[in-house]
Every structure is written in structure tokens, then in C-alpha cells.
Amino acid sequence: MRVTLSLMVASLKMYYRNRQAIFFSLFIPLLIMVIFGLLDFDRFSGAEVGIVDRAGNEASAAVIERLTDREDELLEVEVGSFDEETARLEEGRIDALIVIPLEFGEEDVTSVVQATSDERSPQRAALAITLVVQAMSEAASGRYGPPPDETRAGGFSLEQSTLRGDDRSYTAFLVPGIVAMSIMQLGIFGVVFALLQFRQQGVLRRLKAAPVNPAQFLFAQVSTRLSVSVLQTLVILLAGIILFDLAVGDGNLATWALVLVLAVFGGVLFVTMGLAISGFARTEEVAAPVTNLISMPMMFLSGVFFPLDALPGVLTAVTQFLPLTYLADAMRAVVTDGAGVTDIWGELAGLGAWTAVVFAAATRLFRWE
Amino acid sequence: MMDATPGASDNARQESSRPVIVATDLRKRYDDIQAVDGVSFEVYPGEVFGMLGPNGAGKTTTVEMLEGMRDPDSGSALIDGIDVTREPMRVKKVIGVQLQANAFFDRLTLSELLKLFGTLYGHKVSPQELLDRVDLSDRGKAQFNTLSGGQKQRFSIAAALVNEPVVMFLDEPSTGLDPQARRNMWDLIKGLQADGTTVVLTTHYMEEAEELCDRVAIVDSGRIVALDTPLALVDGLLETGFRNERPQREATLEDVFISITGRALRDE
Numbered sequence: 229m230r231v232t233l234s235l236m237v238a239s240l241k242m243y244y245r246n247r248q249a250i251f252f253s254l255f256i257p258l259l260i261m262v263i264f265g266l267l268d269f270d271r272f273s274g275a276e277v278g279i280v281d282r283a284g285n286e287a288s289a290a291v292i293e294r295l296t297d298r299e300d301e302l303l304e305v306e307v308g309s310f311d312e313e314t315a316r317l318e319e320g321r322i323d324a325l326i327v328i329p330l331e332f333g334e335e336d337v338t339s340v341v342q343a344t345s346d347e348r349s350p351q352r353a354a355l356a357i358t359l360v361v362q363a364m365s366e367a368a369s370g371r372y373g374p375p376p377d378e379t380r381a382g383g384f385s386l387e388q389s390t391l392r393g394d395d396r397s398y399t400a401f402l403v404p405g406i407v408a409m410s411i412m413q414l415g416i417f418g419v420v421f422a423l424l425q426f427r428q429q430g431v432l433r434r435l436k437a438a439p440v441n442p443a444q445f446l447f448a449q450v451s452t453r454l455s456v457s458v459l460q461t462l463v464i465l466l467a468g469i470i471l472f473d474l475a476v477g478d479g480n481l482a483t484w485a486l487v488l489v490l491a492v493f494g495g496v497l498f499v500t501m502g503l504a505i506s507g508f509a510r511t512e513e514v515a516a517p518v519t520n521l522i523s524m525p526m527m528f529l530s531g532v533f534f535p536l537d538a539l540p541g542v543l544t545a546v547t548q549f550l551p552l553t554y555l556a557d558a559m560r561a562v563v564t565d566g567a568g569v570t571d572i573w574g575e576l577a578g579l580g581a582w583t584a585v586v587f588a589a590a591t592r593l594f595r596w597e
Numbered sequence: 598m599m600d601a602t603p604g605a606s607d608n609a610r611q612e613s614s615r616p617v618i619v620a621t622d623l624r625k626r627y628d629d630i631q632a633v634d635g636v637s638f639e640v641y642p643g644e645v646f647g648m649l650g651p652n653g654a655g656k657t658t659t660v661e662m663l664e665g666m667r668d669p670d671s672g673s674a675l676i677d678g679i680d681v682t683r684e685p686m687r688v689k690k691v692i693g694v695q696l697q698a699n700a701f702f703d704r705l706t707l708s709e710l711l712k713l714f715g716t717l718y719g720h721k722v723s724p725q726e727l728l729d730r731v732d733l734s735d736r737g738k739a740q741f742n743t744l745s746g747g748q749k750q751r752f753s754i755a756a757a758l759v760n761e762p763v764v765m766f767l768d769e770p771s772t773g774l775d776p777q778a779r780r781n782m783w784d785l786i787k788g789l790q791a792d793g794t795t796v797v798l799t800t801h802y803m804e805e806a807e808e809l810c811d812r813v814a815i816v817d818s819g820r821i822v823a824l825d826t827p828l829a830l831v832d833g834l835l836e837t838g839f840r841n842e843r844p845q846r847e848a849t850l851e852d853v854f855i856s857i858t859g860r861a862l863r864d865e
Contacts, residue, residue: 230716241709430696433666437666
């Protein structure tokens with residue numbers, strides 16, 4: 229126990245004294261995240277509004293028709309029940325919810341129109357509400373459509389409220405993916421080259437001459453990398469919160485705890501993968517391409533940067549089973565949707581199965597000299 | 598060929614005490630090479646025992662089997678009464694090992710490394726005391742890879758001393774050192790012997806073996822072909838009528854080198 233502990237302390241010192249390595253392993257995922265985040269794939273989409281039509285009369289139909297017939301595609305309109313549309317707003321699928329009251333359009337009544345907007349997309353919500361109000365005013369003032377005889381629709385007032393919906397933005401998709409990717413990179417790259425170096429220098433041989441079970445040394449190395457994985461996960465999520473207004477689940481402790489558990493699970497899997505590669509590839513010349521061969525496809529095919537639906541169906545049939553897909557999906561479910569353990573058991577099982585396979589490979593391939 | 602049994606020059610101490618190393622018919626084969634082919638010898642407490650031989654003779658493999666780093670195909674070895682093949686961990690605890698290529702972790706200071714190795718052996722150590730013993734008193738905060746060749750070798754001896762070993766294995770400790778550093782290494786090894794440590798030493802340098810070793814085994818093609826005190830081996834050769842053709846002088850070129858450049862270490 230004391231031996232394992234002092235090997236861990238030594239491994240930590242060795243790792244954290246290499247400031248350059250720390251800087252780059254933290255900085256590169258952040259850089260990638262910022263670049264993709266700044267591309268802002270959301271910017272060009274128009275506003276989406278949900279309308280609950282309680283009036284169901286000519287006036288409300290005229291308003292809805294006016295809105296749906298827009299040709300500039302600034303606004304996408306969904307009509308549904310109050311419960312449906314509220315759920316959509318909470319899930320972040322629409323930017324604003326408009327409730328047209330029962331008495332809307334009736335003469336001599338000032339009806340109260342409720343508008344609830346998502347705090348996360350204030351500009352698009354404001355755009356949606358402005359366009360709705362404009363349509364309503366036009367309908368009320370009779371400038372729209374054929375005025376039905378002399379009657380004129382009554383006035384209305386607007387009652388506004390806000391609500392914080394789930395984050396469906398691209399950055400909310402991207403950040404958990406980056407977290408998963410960096411856990412993979414750190415695990416594989418951090419272990420493969422460090423161990424090759426230890427082996428080439430003869431450090432492992434020297435340890436073998438001491439009364440140490442070599443597994444203790446490996447354990448120390450692995451736990452060091454896991455601590456870095458956890459640190460890196462926290463740094464990337466904090467950067468996401470600061471730069472992209474990311475919401476980590478419901479922000480409660482359970483979500484954060486689950487995020488860290490996932491970081492450790494993923495860390496174990498990819499560190500073990502690194503050990504297997506370092507056993508298979510005897511020299512750095514071989515290790516570099518092999519490491520890339522394994523990590524590159526996962527980086528691009530595991531839904532780190534874009535949803536897997538963007539890939540051809542034949543490809544997703546395979547890529548949905550990649551280790552990084554399981555980690556990225558689980559991380560995203562927890563961070564974006566605030567999923568609990570029971571929601572991600574499938575991904576956890578996938579990670580567990582991969583870890584078992586990779587561990588078996590590592591124990592066969594790993595060598596000390 | 599000379600006889601491989603100990604000669605008459607064995608002193609009384611060796612005959613009276615129990616050997617600290619007993620190697621019996623050790624054999625090791627790598628693929629199609631019989632690296633060690635039936636090696637047997639004994640080493641007595643307090644001896645400096647040399648293993649000489651050309652490259653690939655099987656010295657290192659033999660030593661590694663004694664150190665518990667390699668399992669012999671057959672044969673046995675006892676170190677301080679402990680069977681190496683059965684209890685390698687117990688053997689590792691009582692021996693000190695300096696390997697041919699010495700490597701220690703980057704980014705740890707010498708003091709930290711010594712403490713770490715102390716813990717690995719379950720010994721609480723004073724890094725400064727160990728560094729003092731190997732002439733590295735003021736390098737406690739340095740890192741291993743910043744040391745000169747001689748300093749590295751001396752440090753690896755310090756690291757091998759953390760458990761106050763009964764037997765110290767030194768694999769070519771002076772290879773690649775300049776004459777000053779080599780003499781310093783010799784003094785260090787004599788110091789180990791004076792402290793009562795048994796030393797097993799492999800070397801290519803005959804003058805080193807003559808200077809340090811109480812007995813030497815000459816190894817070739819995986820077998821011990823001669824084993825005796827250096828003096829007895831030389832006498833044995835002279836008895837066969839051998840005469841060195843080179844004129845013998847009272848001093849060597851190395852003596853000239855040392856008298857001009859001094860004995861002081863050039864490491865620092």
C-alpha cells in the first residue's frame with residue numbers, strides 16, 4: 229500500500245512537473261472547442277415559435293395564417309396544445325411560446341396574450357414575439373385580410389415571461405464531445421509514449437530489479453492519468469460555461485459527480501488502450517501511426533463534432549459501437565440533458581464491454597522490456 | 598585450460614564461513630543460443646567476486662538469474678540462503694542491483710528518487726547520507742539526466758544501497774568512465790567491501806578485476822572456464838611456460854595520464 233502510494237506520488241510529480249505537456253494537453257482541446265464553437269452553426273437558423281390557439285376563431289386563424297405564410301423564413305411556427313408547446317420550450321426546441329387567449333379578437337375586450345421566451349435565445353425569442361405581435365396588431369387593426377363586415381377585433385395586451393430551456397445549441401452539443409475526445413487523446417497518447425520512453429530508457433527494468441510488483445507501477449501511472457483526465461474535464465466544462473453559456477445538466481452535484489465518474493470510466497478504457505498499443509508497437513516510429521490509426525477514426529466518426537445522423541447509415545451501423553461514441557453519447561446525455569445513471573446504462577455497458585476487451589488485449593500485449 | 602575449482606589460495610575466512618551465493622548448474626537458452634550452459638560457483642561473505650568474459654559470454658544473463666530478474670531454465674541459486682527461483686521478491690529485498698544501462702525517472706530529484714527507492718524496499722532512508730557515500734553530497738536537488746556518466750554510475754550505486762544490501766551486483770560499473778571517474782568508482786567499491794558488503798562485479802577491464810576482485814570467474818560461451826584469485830590465475834598461466842612478449846615497465850600510460858591530469862574528479 230505504502231509502495232503503491234509513493235509510486236503514485238512520484239508519478240504525479242513526474243507528470244505535473246512537465247508543465248509544457250500539461251499546458252498542451254489542456255490547451256489543444258480548448259483551442260479545438262473554441263474554433264468549432266466560434267463557427268456557430270446555429271447563427272443562420274431563424275426563430276421558432278410555438279402557438280397555443282385557445283381562441284380558435286377567425287381572428288386567431290388569421291394571425292396564424294399570416295405568420296405561417298411568411299416568405300422570408302424568419303419564423304417557423306408550430307401550433308399545438310399548451311402542454312406540448314411548453315414541453316418543447318423547456319427542451320429548448322422552440323425559442324418562444326405564445327398563448328392566444330379564448331377571448332382574442334372579440335369586440336370591446338382587451339385580451340391578454342401570454343408570451344414566454346427562452347432565456348437561452350433572447351434575440352430569436354424577441355424576433356418571434358415581435359413578428360407575432362405585428363401580425364396580431366395588423367389583424368386587430370383590420371389591415372389584414374378581408375375585414376368581416378363592420379366588426380373589428382378588440383385590442384390586446386402582452387404579458388411576457390421567460391424560462392430557461394435546455395440547451396440545444398451547437399456548442400451544447402460540441403463541448404461534451406470535446407470532453408470525451410480529450411479523455412481519449414490523453415489516455416492513449418499520454419500512456420503510449422511515456423511507456424515507450426520508460427521501456428527504452430530501461431526504467432522498467434530497473435523497477436523489475438526492485439522488490440516491486442510491476443503492476444503497482446502501472447497502477448500508479450494509470451491513476452496519474454486519470455487525475456489529469458478529471459482535471460481536464462473540469463477545465464473544458466468550465467470553459468464551456470464561461471465562453472458558451474453551457475448549462476451542465478441541472479447544475480446539481482449529482483450531475484457533476486456523474487460527469488467525473490464518466491471521465492474516470494473513459495479514462496480507464498483509453499489508458500488501457502494506450503497500454504495495449506505500447507505493448508504492440510515496440511518503437512515510437514511504429515507507435516505514432518498506430519496511435520493515429522486508432523484515435524483518428526474515432527475522433528471523426530464518434531459524433532464528437534457533429535451528430536452521427538450526418539453520416540451515411542451504413543457507417544453509423546458501425547460507428548455507434550465505437551468506444552468513443554459510447555463515451556461522447558453518455559457525456560452529452562449527462563451534460564446537455566442532465567441524464568442520470570439509469571438513462572445512460574446502455575452507454576455504460578458499452579464502455580464496460582470495451583474496457584474488458586481492451587484489458588484482455590493489454591495483458592497479452594504489454595511487456596516490460 | 599585451467600581448472601575451474603578454487604585454488605589453494607582460498608583464505609581461511611572463506612573456508613570457515615557459509616557462502617552467501619551458491620549457484621548450481623544454472624542454464625538459460627534464448628531461442629537457438631545457449632546463453633548460460635551449466636554455471637556453478639560460490640561467493641563468500643565480504644568477497645569482491647568478478648565475472649570476466651567477452652561480450653555475449655553469458656555474464657549478464659547469469660547475474661540476472663541471480664538477481665531474480667530472469668528465471669533459469671534449470672539449476673538453482675541461493676542468495677543468503679534464499680532460493681532465487683522460489684522467492685525472487687525476498688531475494689530482491691536483500692540485494693542491491695546496478696544495471697548496465699541505468700535509467701531513473703525524469704523530473705524527480707536525486708533525493709526524491711532515493712526516498713522512492715527506499716520505500717520500494719520498505720526502508721526509510723536518509724538521501725543525504727547516501728549521496729555523501731557516493732560523492733554526490735551537493736547534487737540532491739539535481740535530476741538524474743543532468744548528471745555526468747560517472748555521477749550517474751555513482752548515483753545508481755547509491756540507489757542500490759537504500760536497503761543496506763547483503764550482496765551488491767554491479768554490471769560493468771566503470772564502462773565509459775574516464776580514468777579519474779574509474780578510480781573513484783574503484784574506491785567506492787573498496788569502500789563497499791570495507792563495510793562488509795559482498796560484491797559481484799562484471800567487467801571487461803582486466804586491470805579493474807586485478808585491482809578489485811578477490812576471485813574472478815572467466816566466462817565464455819555460457820560456461821565458467823576458469824575460477825580463482827587473479828594472482829593464482831596469472832601464476833597458473835606462467836607455469837605453462839607463457840611469457841608476455843611485450844617489454845614490461847614499472848608504469849603504464851594510464852599512470853602517466855593520472856600523474857599529469859591528477860586524481861581529482863572531473864564530473865562537476
